[in-house]
Amino acid sequence: MITIVGELVIGEKRCLNSELWHACAGPLVCLPTLGSRVVYFPQGHSEQVAASTNKEIDGHIPNYPSLPPQLICQLHNVTMHADVETDEVYAQMTLQPLTPQEQKDTYLPAEMGISSKQPTNYFCKTLTASDTSTHGGFSVPRRAAEKVFPPLDFSQQPPAQELIARDLHDVEWKFRHIFRGQPKRHLLTTGWSVFVSAKRLVAGDSVLFIWNEKNQLLLGIRRASRPQTVMPSSVLSSDSMHIGLLAAAAHAAATNSRFTIFYNPRASPSEFVIPLSKYAKAVYHTRVSVGMRFRMLFETEESSVRRYMGTITGIGDLDPVRWPNSHWRSVKVRYSCYVIVSALCNDHFSVTNDFSVYVMLFQH
Amino acid sequence: MITIVGELVIGEKRCLNSELWHACAGPLVCLPTLGSRVVYFPQGHSEQVAASTNKEIDGHIPNYPSLPPQLICQLHNVTMHADVETDEVYAQMTLQPLTPQEQKDTYLPAEMGISSKQPTNYFCKTLTASDTSTHGGFSVPRRAAEKVFPPLDFSQQPPAQELIARDLHDVEWKFRHIFRGQPKRHLLTTGWSVFVSAKRLVAGDSVLFIWNEKNQLLLGIRRASRPQTVMPSSVLSSDSMHIGLLAAAAHAAATNSRFTIFYNPRASPSEFVIPLSKYAKAVYHTRVSVGMRFRMLFETEESSVRRYMGTITGIGDLDPVRWPNSHWRSVKVRYSCYVIVSALCNDHFSVTNDFSVYVMLFQH
DNA sequence: TTGTAGGCTTGTTGCCGACAA
DNA sequence: TTGTCGGCAACAAGCCTACAA
Structure with a gap:
């Protein structure tokens, strides 16, 4: 049977x-x-x-x-x-x-x-070697973070929040979004490396975040073309x-x-x-x-x-x-x-x- | 250009x-x-x-x-x-x-x-949960190890050697083959987890070793059928x-x-x-x-x-x-x-x- | 503004024998 | 004979700031 x-x-x-x-x-x-x-x-x-x-x-x-x-x-x-x-x-x-x-x-x-x-509220970044290494997280371009991510609560020290983004397959990805460092910057830390290895991203590939009208965060990727694939x-x-x-x-x-x-x-x-x-x-x-x-x-x-x-x-x-x-x-x-x-x-x-x-x- | x-x-x-x-x-x-x-x-x-x-x-x-x-x-x-x-x-x-x-x-x-x-000198083993976990290596069935692997030097304590096996793409895989534990057993340790993750093997898949006439060790895999793939x-x-x-x-x-x-x-x-x-x-x-x-x-x-x-x-x-x-x-x-x-x-x-x-x- | 590196903490990998199936 | 577990040590992941491009 x-x-x-x-x-x-x-x-x-x-x-x-x-x-x-x-x-x-x-x-x-x-x-x-x-x-x-x-x-x-x-x-x-x-x-x-x-x-x-x-x-x-x-x-x-x-x-x-x-x-x-x-x-x-x-x-x-x-x-x-x-x-x-x-x-x-x-x-x-x-x-x-x-x-x-x-x-x-x-x-x-x-x-x-x-x-x-x-879409208007979106950004696309080509990943650097630091973004894809296991050593750290994802450095979010400042204007991009301010435009498409929900605002942080700056009364916290350091300001941080959890972001939930959905990909094309409707799979949820959670990231810790934190604003820290000297000079201050936006970073995605916890959860980022899981995403990178799950999607098999390498330096040169791009990620793209959209903040849509329904206040949802969408997450897509565009791979750099690797001819031998x-x-x-x-x-x-x-x-x-x-x-x-x-x-x-x-x-x-x-x-x-x-x-x-x-x-x-x-x-x-x-x-x-x-x-x-x-x-x-x-x-x-x-x-x-x-x-x-x-x-x-x-x-x-x-x-x-x-x-x-x-x-x-x-x-x-x-x-x-x-x-x-x-x-x-x-x-x-x-x-x-x-x-x-x-x-x-x-x-x-x-x-x-x-x-x-x-x-x-x-x-x- | x-x-x-x-x-x-x-x-x-x-x-x-x-x-x-x-x-x-x-x-x-x-x-x-x-x-x-x-x-x-x-x-x-x-x-x-x-x-x-x-x-x-x-x-x-x-x-x-x-x-x-x-x-x-x-x-x-x-x-x-x-x-x-x-x-x-x-x-x-x-x-x-x-x-x-x-x-x-x-x-x-x-x-x-x-x-x-x-081939006559070969064995095929279906991988267990322990074989594929990151916690340990590969437990080689005793008769299989004795039949297809080169003999160990039992004057060493514990007896061990390096095995080099080639897959279908002629890629070399190196494994540490050791005979230890109480009771004694054959194990593949160093190199095994690299192979498992590279081939994306999971419990239920099979590996197969051949010792051919040219004294070469060949290594193949047979995946358990996962219909959704x-x-x-x-x-x-x-x-x-x-x-x-x-x-x-x-x-x-x-x-x-x-x-x-x-x-x-x-x-x-x-x-x-x-x-x-x-x-x-x-x-x-x-x-x-x-x-x-x-x-x-x-x-x-x-x-x-x-x-x-x-x-x-x-x-x-x-x-x-x-x-x-x-x-x-x-x-x-x-x-x-x-x-x-x-x-x-x-x-x-x-x-x-x-x-x-x-x-x-x-x-x- | 942001890419990379060094420092340090923490979590995971991986080797070992014990034990039991 | 061999699958799984707890112990333990080595290593890599991952969070942080510093510095420079």
Whole structure:
């Protein structure tokens, strides 16, 4: 007799805190609205799978001539998730390709997607060697502590309190918050090292605290990207995964049935599910030509947004053989020198010369 | 400029120690010979993916009428692997479906597959609470220590030596082996707790030491199955994985090109790549009928093999709609009461009543 | 303002035999 | 024969201030 323990629920769908999810995902990540129409790019999905499996696509992947480079879909489900092991944020979406008839319906106003409204009362700090060593606690930046932590009772000597913060999995973490030292400073002492070792944080990773409207303290992490952490999956070969993504989309398109995808903002170079209205506006109502200036947004190390201007140097298919007439990375843009790019994954590579990238018209 | 560190090689193919791999995989696991012809069962592969993603197949998966329930293939590559995080053993195989013409060639003699010859000088112990606590070391069963560890110098008081053992990743682990206490016993002290915490072993997991012909000490682990450790992959939906496996096999069959699969003996209920000669012998040269006795092999907790006799109660298609004329689990066998089954994964579930299973004719 | 280091206290790890299952 | 415990010693964790960047 096989006994299933009552409390153990595998694959249970809980509602993650949206504010914390978006804060961990970064300011550039935006999820389409539930029920809206979106454009799905198999090419972009393919890029994400390639990034996740650490394997380029090679010639063994069959063509799916019946699968267009962009599918207009109804978004039936969006759920936010976080990896149980690493806390990495990702989203699950259920898409249903629309018939040409259904596509003709006029756009609804609320289809632009919910931009990631970063919370106001929050701070994000990249951990130092001292923060992560077993020797001491966490040094809280002064303005951050004053803005997002509840005020201390300064009649006590030294002023101290217990903070309780919840992470993405709704797990409580308790910290002793104390204001002491010469000069005086805010510190998290007792409880901090338990958190660091439980989350396996190292110097360079970031933690982020949010004080929300309900007077709750939320706690998220953003890992510095360590390239070697991407492992082979051992479940399915990367070729089969690529074929699976294409075949699943092709089958759903042929039968107008639903299919499910995962969007992993930190693994993927670009969003591959875009609000239809945003796509239509960019593709049908924007004139682009070689020589035009093109704006791009990047996330800085302090997780704010910076604009960079580039020049369009080419327009056309990225992969004319497999994906003719695709709007995926159809615009080639050159950016000028000394741009320090801090990509989403915190892997800040510095570009000291000119560099060119293939981007989408509808990218940010 | 993106710099790739020279030493860091991702996905490098090293030759794993075959003896240790087989010992960790268990006595029932057997890999087909390189270059031989094998039979591949998409159904079985599907079962493994379902077990790995913890998700049953549902109706969303399209049929692949062009894909037969068994594909005769040439085995172009077999490599043994171990998960970097968990040490879980798995194998990667490259298969090429054969044309009807190629299938007609006569069998070669060496196509029966290399059975997992368990090493003679080895022992396997399931860890106790004391073994895994931080309070002490590892208590070595006396006969085990005398059989597989190098002899101690009993002129010392107490007799002690340093043991160096290599794991599946060729990482060295050093232990102080001492013979002390009242009554006298063999213990591993210094170095043991580092190993336990590095491998994240808990009471119930097993360790296994081999003393091979080259006078090397090998060290493997077998985890007690903890069902909740199976996580959603967040790379590809389980539906897409199922479609991918079928589409990859169908594409390879249609074009007679190679495809790659992973075989995970501890996740999968059954082997789905079988030597052709074994398959042919069982399917074409064995008469079976309802009422006949049928032998099955099971792995015991001490990782030896036990035989159980059952009675065939049915013969026919497991899934007549999707997979007509399949030899995958086409035989229904009933086993009698009080069989204590210890499956490969150490999850020993006791069966106190009769139970029936669907098996393959060519199963062990 | 805040990262790191030195001093000092306290809690945990880890080696030992005793004892009992 | 071997699992667990109490004793004890060594060590690391963790709280504090000092100092300098």
